[in-house]
Amino acid sequence: xxxxxxxxxxxxxxxxxxxxxxxxxxxxxxxxxxxxxxxxxxxxxxxxxxxxxxxxxxxxxxxxxxxxxxxxxxxxxxxxxxxxxxxxxxxxxxxxxxxxxxxxxxxxxxxxxxxxxxxxxxxxxxxxxxxxxxxxxxxxxxxxxxxxxxxxxxxxxxxxxxxxxxxxxxxxxxxxxxxxxxxxxxxxxxxxxxxxxxxxxxxxxxxxxxxxxxxxxxxxxxxxxxxxxxxxxxxxxxxxxxxxxxxxxxxxxxxxxxxxxxxxxxxxxxxxxxxxxxxxxxxxxxxxxxxxxxxxxxxxxxxxxxxxxxxxxxxxxxxxxxxxxxxxxxxxxxxxxxxxxxxxxxxxxxxxxxxxxxxxxxxxxxxxxxxxxxxxxxxxxxxxxxxxxxxxxxxxxxxxxxxxxxxxxxxxxxxxxxxxxxxxxxxxxxxxxxxxxxxxxxxxxxxxxxxxxxxxxxxxxxxxxxxxxxxxxxxxxxxxxx
Numbered sequence: 001x002x003x004x005x006x007x008x009x010x011x012x013x014x015x016x017x018x019x020x021x022x023x024x025x026x027x028x029x030x031x032x033x034x035x036x037x038x039x040x041x042x043x044x045x046x047x048x049x050x051x052x053x054x055x056x057x058x059x060x061x062x063x064x065x066x067x068x069x070x071x072x073x074x075x076x077x078x079x080x081x082x083x084x085x086x087x088x089x090x091x092x093x094x095x096x097x098x099x100x101x102x103x104x105x106x107x108x109x110x111x112x113x114x115x116x117x118x119x120x121x122x123x124x125x126x127x128x129x130x131x132x133x134x135x136x137x138x139x140x141x142x143x144x145x146x147x148x149x150x151x152x153x154x155x156x157x158x159x160x161x162x163x164x165x166x167x168x169x170x171x172x173x174x175x176x177x178x179x180x181x182x183x184x185x186x187x188x189x190x191x192x193x194x195x196x197x198x199x200x201x202x203x204x205x206x207x208x209x210x211x212x213x214x215x216x217x218x219x220x221x222x223x224x225x226x227x228x229x230x231x232x233x234x235x236x237x238x239x240x241x242x243x244x245x246x247x248x249x250x251x252x253x254x255x256x257x258x259x260x261x262x263x264x265x266x267x268x269x270x271x272x273x274x275x276x277x278x279x280x281x282x283x284x285x286x287x288x289x290x291x292x293x294x295x296x297x298x299x300x301x302x303x304x305x306x307x308x309x310x311x312x313x314x315x316x317x318x319x320x321x322x323x324x325x326x327x328x329x330x331x332x333x334x335x336x337x338x339x340x341x342x343x344x345x346x347x348x349x350x351x352x353x354x355x356x357x358x359x360x361x362x363x364x365x366x367x368x369x370x371x372x373x374x375x376x377x378x379x380x381x382x383x384x385x386x387x388x389x390x391x392x393x394x395x396x397x398x399x400x401x402x403x404x405x406x407x408x409x410x411x412x413x414x415x416x417x418x419x420x421x422x423x424x425x426x427x428x429x430x431x432x433x434x435x436x437x438x439x440x441x442x443x444x445x446x447x448x449x450x451x452x453x454x455x456x457x458x459x460x461x462x463x464x465x466x467x468x469x470x471x472x473x474x475x476x477x478x479x480x481x482x
Contacts, residue, residue: 036393
């Protein structure tokens with residue numbers, strides 16, 4: 001038997017050559033040389049580096065695949081998996097209260113969300129902001145200047161409802177990848193996705209009405225319900241597959257519901273993505289009762305799979321689905337450009353948009369329209385998908401390594417958010433305040449339910465992963481341990 005770790009059938013310990021190769025790659029992954037989402041050396045390259053046969057490397061890579069450390073991508077090679085095997089299981093499906101409730105999270109939101117974003121020196125793991133250093137704002141600023149020169153004084157005028165036609169054309173074209181066939185006339189431009197959702201809620205609900213929502217759900221949706229005087233009916237939601245259709249069906253049988261508000265693709269904070277057949281069933285379930293569905297697809301473009309998931313709107317035959325989205329997560333939140341496809345509620349939404357904000361920012365609309373039409377958007381979005389996939393994997397790996405073993409962790413297939421269940425003894429608002437004193441921003445679970453369902457949960461944002469993030473996670477883990 002050879003003493004060379006890569007030549008000879010086995011080493012002195014009786015280990016096969018392919019196991020030695022696999023062990024070396026696994027060690028490099030564990031040490032951070034290869035991070036989640038990174039490409040690892042090709043079969044030929046590793047064969048040459050270590051003086052072993054191609055068959056040996058292939059067998060080693062099959063072993064690493066079986067161990068869940070790497071994955072093969074068609075015509076692209078092998079990559080470190082972002083969802084690494086973990087000692088931390090996923091959270092269970094949520095179990096919120098079964099009756100409608102009033103919504104009041106504004107005090108906690110004011111303390112947490114609004115205050116943290118004003119402190120640039122914090123390690124930002126809290127607010128669900130994209131990484132604006134990835135290049136889009138710089139490119140968009142150049143396009144803005146060009147558009148302003150060409151349009152002259154016209155760029156200073158209102159662009160009345162329905163908004164920028166070139167942008168609506170681009171949105172209708174891109175909708176094909178999510179299963180929708182739209183015309184530009186189906187689309188209304190809004191001032192961000194938040195305005196879209198508010199307009200939809202106002203179109204179909206009156207103060208005191210009940211809206212079925214996922215639990216947990218983003219606090220921006222809860223704030224909209226709060227300010228409009230609406231009741232929330234929380235529905236159990238699976239951390240991977242989204243809202244429970246059985247639980248929703250039971251709720252609709254026992255409560256009068258005016259609308260259902262769902263993030264179908266990569267829910268905030270869970271990162272859950274409803275399978276396409278579940279989306280079809282959701283649309284059919286609501287259509288049978290003539291209940292509108294307000295669909296938030298703001299994270300739909302940031303997927304880690306080969307194909308973009310469909311939206312529920314793709315299965316709408318009665319015009320009851322109001323599709324809302326924006327460029328805030330994929331491009332630049334400061335431009336405040338969103339849109340809504342209102343279906344049968346088009347006249348109401350047009351009037352509400354006109355009487356609420358009259359128009360959306362003209363220069364921002366035209367700049368984004370040109371950015372998308374020029375062909376710049378597709379390579380950019382492909383790049384940030386891979387970047388966010390690596391960052392989510394790196395943050396997941398750090399939580400797995402440093403946090404207590406009784407924690408639970410989601411495994412999102414898109415977006416850039418992680419939902420962490422902490423030990424029962426931990427109060428997330430207390431942890432938030434301690435972390436803030438240590439220079440770290442997180443988001444406590446209190447913000448994601450009107451009934452304080454998630455007091456021992458936190459949401460972490462991976463979008464701004466940097467050299468500071470790893471020591472911050474160590475510090476956060478130490479605070480949890482205390």
